[in-house]
Amino acid sequence: MKILIVGGGMGGTILANNLARKMRNELKSGKASITMLSASDKHMYQPGLLYVAVGKMNPSEMYRDQVSLLEPSIEFKVDPVTEFNLDDNNVRAKSGTTYNYDIIVIATGSCTHAEGTPGLAEYAEQFYTEADAVKMYKKLEAFEGGKVVVAVGVPHKCPMAPLEITFMLVDYFKQRGIWDKVQLHYTYPIGRTHSLEPVAKWATPEFERLGITYETLFNMKEVNENVVMSEEGTEAEYDLLITVPAHKGMQVIEDAGLGAGGFIPTDRKRLNMEGRDNVYVLGDTTNLPISKAGSTAHFEAEALAENIASMMTIGTATRDYDGKVFCFIEAGDGKATYAMFNYQNPPDPKAPTAGIHMFKTAYNKMYWASARGLL
Amino acid sequence: MADRKIVDAKNTFCPGPLMELIANMKQAEVGDELAVLSTDEGSANDIPEWINKMGHEVIESSEDSGVWSIVVKKTK
Known part of the structure; x- marks a missing residue:
């Protein structure tokens, strides 16, 4: 089984690492392979941008080499996809290479679209x-x-x-x-x-x-x-x-006609692209009415890794994504709080504390363990 | 008949039904109708409030088994 992951952000990276560990035997025996295609050889901790913008973090602290975050059994290539041929189970990438797959996971993320508001890109500061x-x-x-x-x-x-x-x-x-x-x-x-x-x-x-x-x-x-x-x-x-x-989804998604605004219609529990049973979508790339946040991609990736692995071993998915999101909230004055919720349970944030701010500061470093699928 | 797109925001808290509607309205054409489905009782008030402030039109609003359906039309 060839698994192709398009995108090396938080969702794609956690999915790849979790899959590599769950499918260790299949990868070792050659029954399965995992290939990741990304636009960059670097992985950015995107929440760090907020701190860079106010002089609280050096930009160099936000990056790691993508390959250093991935299990060795994952094939990683810097070769961004330029065409999705979902009917033929393949994609074409910038290098001209065609990559075939049995299962594809699209996790290309989103980007800002200040140009959609006249004058905004010219006059406003963003981060x-x-x-x-x-x-x-x-x-x-x-x-x-x-x-x-x-x-x-x-x-x-x-x-x-x-x-x-x-x-x-x-x-x-x-x-x-x-x-x-x-x-x-x-x-x-x-x-x-x-x-x-x-x-x-x-x-x-x-x-x-x-x-x-x-x-x-x-x-x-x-x-x-x-x-x-x-x-x-x-x-x-x-x-x-x-x-x-x-924000909008990536242009390649829109150009391929996969979803308006670059956001792909996605089943909210199984995370498959609507109408396709071997195409999955993670994180900002979905059109789901939930937070576009790293934690969303993280928890979706955990559920999807279990399902792809179980489809490989017992022939069917075993888990629904429950809509879980966890967001820290920096509250200033050395304090922070958080909001955690899913499809059924609303958030109930507590008063900000110095302790949660310290934990958030620690998480800024612990993120790399999350990306490796260890936390 | 104008296109009617379903914006299914049931059982979601963030960004929430109104924010989902605003995002979808940006992609809609003048004359399009959008039906927002929400399990948030507040949607019955805050969606019409925004629609009226923007000068769009609320076509209908109803509730069935805890799901509110608010149909709006983009008019400009």
């Missing part, structure tokens, strides 16, 4: 690539005071990012001693300050305590040099605009 995070930090360093607006697009990767960057900006300005010269204004697309109601109930009084103003039902329409306008007809003037921009 979803190393270059953008470093640029944002340099902009912050040059900022001496004024109105800072946080504006959020839909859909976006990491649902906690809008709140986290807001609270981390408060810390940053306080540490520079210019907080009294800053007016921080937070905007959000729906009618409360976060999509999770319990999180919004915690965040809103925090905003009021810190003097952060906010406007809800604010969806960016257009950005000019000093003002961002909403689809709802309001405006927010700014001296510095920070954005969590809208």
Whole structure:
């Protein structure tokens, strides 16, 4: 059985490593093979970008060689896919090579799409690539005071990012001693300050305590040099605009006609592409109405690894993905909390503590054990 | 008849039914209808609130066995 994993992010990497361990005997005997195709030989710890943007992490800390994270039995190639031929069970990659498979897992992720909002890429600072995070930090360093607006697009990767960057900006300005010269204004697309109601109930009084103003039902329409306008007809003037921009799936997915916006229609429990029983989808690449977050890809990958291994050994899947998501929430002032939920159980976040912040700081290093499928 | 796309946001908490609708509305064409399915009682209020603020149209809203179905039309 040839298993082809397209994408070397968190979901693809955990899946590959878990499969390699569960199918050790099959791989050793040659009955199965695992090949991973990725666009890069490096693996980035993407949550690190948030810290890079406020000068709390050096970019070099975010990377490991992808091959160093993978079990030796996994064949790894830097050869991004350019064509998906799902009817013929093969893909074609940038090198011109055609890769055949029995099972394919597509985990190509998502990327920002600031260009979809006129003026946003030109005028706003963002932090979803190393270059953008470093640029944002340099902009912050040059900022001496004024109105800072946080504006959020839909859909976006990491649902906690809008709140986290807001609270981390408060810390940053306080540490520079210019907080009294800053007016921080937070905007959000729906009618409360976060999509999770319990999180919004915690965040809103925090905003009021810190003097952060906010406007809800604010969806960016257009950005000019000093003002961002909403689809709802309001405006927010700014001296510095920070954005969590809208995201889209990778262009190759859209070009192949696999899903609108680059997001593939996916069964919410078995994670197969709708209408296909040998095509699976992980993480941001799905169209599932759940958080686009590393933990989503992580827990999906664990379930899918069990199912692919059991299909190999007993001929059928044994586990449903239950919708589990776990998100840390950096709350500023050296504290953090978390939200954990699944399809059936809503989150119940607790008050932020220094202990959870310390655990999150530790997880920034422990991530590499997660990617190896050990944690 | 206009296309009617189902946005199945049942049993999901984040980003939630309204955020899912906003994302889908961005991909929809003027005249398209979208039916949001939600198990969040709040959707019966917050989806019409946003639709009205945007100037789109709520076609119908109903509840059956704890599932709310809110059909909206993109008008601009």
